[in-house]
Structure formats: structure tokens, C-alpha cells
Amino acid sequence: MKRLEHLKASRRDSLSKKLPDDAFVMLDPAVEVLDAEIAEHRLLSHGYLETGMVVPPGEGLVDFVTTLSNRPINVAVLRAQFDDQSIIDEMLASLRQHGFMHITSQTKPSTEELEHLRRIAECSRTPSLRRSIVIDLDSEISLEQISTRLKDETHPPELLLRCAQLADHKLILGEMARLRQRGIVRMHQTVVQTQCLSSDSELRRSLIRLGAAVYLDGISWPAPDHPIGGLEEMVRDCVAVHLLMTPDLSIVDEAERRRVVTWATSAFISGLCLRLDPDALWPAGDAAEDDFDAIFKAVRAIENALGDVLIVNLPSDEVLLGNAASSASPGRVSDFAKRFRAAYLRWRLPLLKVCENDNSWSQVPEVEDKLVRAQEDLLPNHPELLLLKPGSIVADVCGGLGRVARRLSPAVGQDGLVISVEMFRCLSDRARRFACERNFTNLDFRPGLAQRLALPDASVDAAVNEWTGGIWELGLGASMVKEMARVVRPGGRIAVTHRLVQLHLAALRQPWVQYDEIYAWIREAFVHPDLTIIAERIWGQIVPSLIGQHATLWRKQYMPRLINPYDVIYRYDESPDTRADVYLTVIAQRR
Incomplete structure (x- = not known):
């Protein structure tokens, strides 16, 4: 317990402080240096926090990161390897700030100690991250309770409202829209997930004023078996409608992908929300990295044709970019699913880096x-x-x-x-x-x-x-x-x-x-x-x-x-x- 008490000294308010020479540091074991190189930049993937980090071009920077792998290393030894001490301190501070590195004792952390270090890292990151709030509208919940939860957030959250029938919640959605327009509540994004789109013009107007997209659940892959009631009215009034689907391995077939794109385009669907369950796709758990990549590339092909495709049970781009907290618990999934998620990070992070390019534009x-x-x-x-x-x-x-x-x-x-x-x-x-x-x-x-x-x-x-x-x-x-x-x-x-x-x-x-x-x-x-x-x-x-x-x-x-x-x-x-x-x-x- 003494070692755990010692580790508790790493608090958020100390992250920006210069580390003493006698401190020991180590990369989180879930951090991986990716093979991909984008415009001379390398990428780090944190498999536990499910976020990425860029290593810019510079002699010795990747070597510095790999030096921190596998075992604790003394800070004084690190500083002795580089002439510019300020760069060393800046890199150590960045790795700590984003949870990629921990202050440890002289020996490698045990499983229990690593879990504790990760909790410290998560606590230090949480105040800067946008969170997700999930609310079941079919339960007994009042407008006041929803409003209170939204106001309690440090940053405007991503709000997911679930219900079986949209029309059953016309009143509360209308009141939420009015609160938003008056600036009483703020949401980064609002999604209403439902199984039925039936609505009247007033309800659709409330969805627009709420800034809400609608996710329609229970849609068969690769296209619905019958016309979807209420869909035409939704898209006619410019409400963004997405379909929640669970593809099988046929997603790698170009003809099947063409079917979903053709149908979604003809119906003016805003996008697809795909659930990819590796344990269901490969029940025997015998898929290799190439099999995972084939699925991800198939998703990318649909995205290139349709424009908006999400994998809802994998970390969002905002999570990968370090802007939002993950709503998943990687530690609670199967080892096979962990491999699948790690492969997704290796595939998606380079694509996000490509989006940056290197031209002068602006950040704010x-x-x-x-x-x-x-x-x-x-x-x-x-x-x-x-x-x-x-x-x-x-x-x-x-x-x-x-x-x-x-x-x-x-x-x-x-x-x-x-x-x-x-x-x-x-x-x-x-x-x-x-x-x-x-x-x-x-x-x-x-x-x-x-x-x-x-x-x-x-x-x-x-x-x-x-x-x-x-x-x-x-x-x-x-x-x-x-x-x-x-x-x-x-x-x-x-x-x-x-x-x-x-x-x-x-x-x-x-x-x-x-x-x-x-x-x-x-x-x-x-x-x-x-x-x-x-x-x-x-x-x-x-x-x-x-x-x-x-x-x-x-x-x-x-x-x-x-x-x-x-x-x-x-x-x-x-x-x-x-x-x-x-x-x-x-x-x-x-x-």
C-alpha cells in the first residue's frame, strides 16, 4: 500500500510542474508507436484511453518515446541524453497531460498499481473532455431533471435521448428546444434514437430547433425490407436521419455496399450508424489483422460514397483526437474485441492525421x-x-x-x-x-x-x-x-x-x-x-x-x-x- 500512497501524489495541478531528477517515469503499456508515417510525422496510439498523439519530425523524438517503454526510467538519465532540457520537460509534460506516461516508482508497476495510475490519468484528463449523457425518455424523467444534468456539465455534452416512439415525447422535446433557443441549456450535439419516426410538423420543427439528428434503430442490413413510415416527412423538413444497422461479413462485398449506398442516397438519408461486433462477425475468434482491415476499408468505401458513416460501438473521432471522453469500458470487452479495437485505432488515427495537411489555416x-x-x-x-x-x-x-x-x-x-x-x-x-x-x-x-x-x-x-x-x-x-x-x-x-x-x-x-x-x-x-x-x-x-x-x-x-x-x-x-x-x-x- 505504501507504493500506492506514493503514486497518489500525481495530481492534476502538478502535471505542468517540472519533474525532479530523482523521479521515475514510464509509458503506459497500452501505448503503441504506429508504423504509419504521415508527412514525416509518427503516431502514438493509446489502446486503453483510445486516443492518439502526433510525434512531429525531429531527430531522436521517436527514440525518446521508445526509451520510456517497458520499464521505468530515471528523469535525470533522460535529461542527460539531450542537450535541450526544455524540450525534454515539454515532452514529458505532454505525455503526462494526455495520460500516455505515468510517474512510477523505480520498479515496474504491478497490475493493481497500473490500474491506479490509469485512474489518476483519467481523473486529470476528465475536466478538459466533453462527456456523453444518455437519457431514456421512456422512463419517468422530467424536463427539470434533464436540464439539471445538462447544466451540471463543465462542457456542453453530447446528448443521446432514447425512446421507442418519437411522438410520445413531443411535449418534452418541444420544451427542450425552447430552453436551447433561450440559451438555458447547451448541447454540443443532440441525437434522438428511436424505433418509430411517426411525427407531425410541430414535432419535426422542435427537432430542428433542438439541433437534433434522429437515429432510426432496427434497420436491416443492407437495406430495409419495407418502406419506413415517417421518413419522407422527416427528410422533407430537413431533419437529419441516420440509420442504425448491424452489418455482417457481406459488408466487404462491393455489390452489398452498393445496395446500401443506392438506397440511402435515394431516400436522402444523412448517414449510417454501424454496429460492428467482432465476436458476432467471427464467432470462432479466428480473424487476423487483415480481416479487421478489410472491414474498416469497407466502411471507408461506404463513407466515401455516402459522406457520413459512424461506427457507433468504436471510439468516435472526437475521442481519438482527445476532445471527448470515451463512453466505452475497454477493460470489460473480450480479448478478441480488444484486438479489434486496437486495430481500429491503427487504421483510423493515420486518416485523421491526413486531414490536418500542413497548410496555414486556422484553429479558432x-x-x-x-x-x-x-x-x-x-x-x-x-x-x-x-x-x-x-x-x-x-x-x-x-x-x-x-x-x-x-x-x-x-x-x-x-x-x-x-x-x-x-x-x-x-x-x-x-x-x-x-x-x-x-x-x-x-x-x-x-x-x-x-x-x-x-x-x-x-x-x-x-x-x-x-x-x-x-x-x-x-x-x-x-x-x-x-x-x-x-x-x-x-x-x-x-x-x-x-x-x-x-x-x-x-x-x-x-x-x-x-x-x-x-x-x-x-x-x-x-x-x-x-x-x-x-x-x-x-x-x-x-x-x-x-x-x-x-x-x-x-x-x-x-x-x-x-x-x-x-x-x-x-x-x-x-x-x-x-x-x-x-x-x-x-x-x-x-x-
Whole structure:
């Protein structure tokens, strides 16, 4: 017991303190250095906490991590191996902060001691993580009880409401929507899981105001056997509906995947929520890593075609990125299931790292707003160009971190809605968090594809797309505009904005152009039988200087770092002369 008492000294308030030379440290045995290398970055996977960490390029950094494996090592010995002591202390602090490393005694922890160390790590991480709350609406629970649970959370939680029949809870869902609109309760995300979609227009309106997606349970794989009652009305009113399915091994068959994608697309389903139970998929427990990978790749193929696919019984991307607490208990699953979960981390973490790229963008709205300043932004300052009014519904295609959606929010008012569709779930989650923190209640952030909008025909009043070079580079611009035209009602408008050129004002003959053909690409995409171009607006702004800005705020970094190479202040600008971005916005009306 003396050793356990000694270990209790590791409290959250001491995590940032420099470790003494006589301390001993060790990686958690569940931490694995992945073989994958993404743009010279390596990845750590924590199989117990089910989260990842990035090891940036740098001589000796991976060796430093592996030195901490298998047995406790003295901090003084570690420091003696590196010239820069501050880097050592920063890496040790980062590993401790995220639960990847523990302070131990001189000998390797026993099983009991390791469990205790992990509890300490979990307690230190919990205050910074968003939690999930699950409520059974069919039980005797009052609105006041739900409200109290939500208010008790440090961060707006992910709320899952379960019920057999949606219609049975029309009153409480309506009251919750009113509390949310008044700012009394805040939820990062709300999901209502049910077995029956039957509803009236008032209930569907409450779901929209609640910002809720609906998960329909009990749907057979790969497609329902019969028409789903209430589904058409839900999607017609722009409620996001997801299907809960339990695939069998036929998911690896391309024809079966095509069936589910074809049906979901035709029904305007927002996404799929898949339950993957390895013990049911392989009852004999004889699957190898390649078998696991085949399942994950099949899921990825559906996601690439459909846009929004979740594996609900595996850690979410937000858990993997260290933003949300896991609702699972890895210690309570079978050894075979643990192998399956570990394989999932090895597969998914590199994909999340790829999403970061290495270009200068932004991490928070305040910095993002410097890229396109609010006072210069064309459409939010002139919503009449889109014929927007209170109550309008707008689709924001390739919505990113939500800048356009937040700026259009006042134009549609409390009774309106901006549906922001973004390919990368990690961006959509961040946009949702930013909006929740600022108490926007008329924005709905959905993972999805520009070339397959999960909205029915003629369901929105306007659609916008702003500055998404990848769409045009990949040749998807025409497909995106076609989808925007499809979902907009006759008489409604669509608008596409992109940067034409960046001018060096002291040397106008030396412009920087991202795509020489961007104007031709956009004009060609607008050649559509149902569209008439009514305006082409040129506008722009002076490019902000980065001097004095913290570099981290301008880099796309979503996963925790062993060490942050951008923890610096910009002291100079690579292009010190004054520059101006010139944008083009093409606006068309649907006939």
C-alpha cells in the first residue's frame, strides 16, 4: 500500500510542474508507436484511453518515446541524453497531460498499481473532455431533471435521448428546444434514437430547433425490407436521419455496399450508424489483422460514397483526437474485441492525421475571421443577393469551421436554419463546438459530400459555397453546383465564391494565382438548364499580416502533440509587402 500512497501524489495541478531528477517515469503499456508515417510525422496510439498523439519530425523524438517503454526510467538519465532540457520537460509534460506516461516508482508497476495510475490519468484528463449523457425518455424523467444534468456539465455534452416512439415525447422535446433557443441549456450535439419516426410538423420543427439528428434503430442490413413510415416527412423538413444497422461479413462485398449506398442516397438519408461486433462477425475468434482491415476499408468505401458513416460501438473521432471522453469500458470487452479495437485505432488515427495537411489555416474563429474579415465578406453583408429573410433555410456547402454559417445566421433569424455540410468530420465537430460556445442555435453542422447533399429536391431557399479549392482541383465543381441547384427551390439562389488572385500591391505585374482556370471552371459549372446567372461580383481585402500572431493558431493541428513545433510567435512575414486578395462571387437563380 505504501507504493500506492506514493503514486497518489500525481495530481492534476502538478502535471505542468517540472519533474525532479530523482523521479521515475514510464509509458503506459497500452501505448503503441504506429508504423504509419504521415508527412514525416509518427503516431502514438493509446489502446486503453483510445486516443492518439502526433510525434512531429525531429531527430531522436521517436527514440525518446521508445526509451520510456517497458520499464521505468530515471528523469535525470533522460535529461542527460539531450542537450535541450526544455524540450525534454515539454515532452514529458505532454505525455503526462494526455495520460500516455505515468510517474512510477523505480520498479515496474504491478497490475493493481497500473490500474491506479490509469485512474489518476483519467481523473486529470476528465475536466478538459466533453462527456456523453444518455437519457431514456421512456422512463419517468422530467424536463427539470434533464436540464439539471445538462447544466451540471463543465462542457456542453453530447446528448443521446432514447425512446421507442418519437411522438410520445413531443411535449418534452418541444420544451427542450425552447430552453436551447433561450440559451438555458447547451448541447454540443443532440441525437434522438428511436424505433418509430411517426411525427407531425410541430414535432419535426422542435427537432430542428433542438439541433437534433434522429437515429432510426432496427434497420436491416443492407437495406430495409419495407418502406419506413415517417421518413419522407422527416427528410422533407430537413431533419437529419441516420440509420442504425448491424452489418455482417457481406459488408466487404462491393455489390452489398452498393445496395446500401443506392438506397440511402435515394431516400436522402444523412448517414449510417454501424454496429460492428467482432465476436458476432467471427464467432470462432479466428480473424487476423487483415480481416479487421478489410472491414474498416469497407466502411471507408461506404463513407466515401455516402459522406457520413459512424461506427457507433468504436471510439468516435472526437475521442481519438482527445476532445471527448470515451463512453466505452475497454477493460470489460473480450480479448478478441480488444484486438479489434486496437486495430481500429491503427487504421483510423493515420486518416485523421491526413486531414490536418500542413497548410496555414486556422484553429479558432477569431483567427479564421482574419482570413476573410467580416466587414469585407460579400454575402453576409448583402444577404439580399441570396434573397434571404427571417425563416430562410440555407445550405452551406463545404462549410469548414463554420465561418460562413455563423455570418449568415443573423440573416435567417431564429426561425431560419443554416445547414453546413463538410466532408471532414473533425472540422464539422469543431464548427459545432465553436457555434455552441457562442450560443448559435440556428446552425446545423453535418458531415457530408458536396457532390451528394443529403437533402431532398427543392428543400432550401439558398445554397452557398466559399473558397474550397479542392473541389475544383478534383473536378467536382460541376457536380457540386448541380447538387446545389437540385436542393434549392425554384426562385431560390446559389452562390459560389473563390479567390481569383493575390496581388502584391507594390508589384502588380507579379500576382500569385492558385488556379489559372478557376474562372472558367466556375462559369462552366454554372451551365445548367435550371440556372440563370444574375450577378458576378468582384470584391476583396488587404491580406492580414501574421507578424505578432501565435503560429499554433494558424496551423491545422487537431491531434495532441508530443511537442508543438509551432509554439512560436511570427516575427516576420515571408511576403512583407502589402498584398490584396481578390475574390469572385457568382450568383445564379434557379428557374
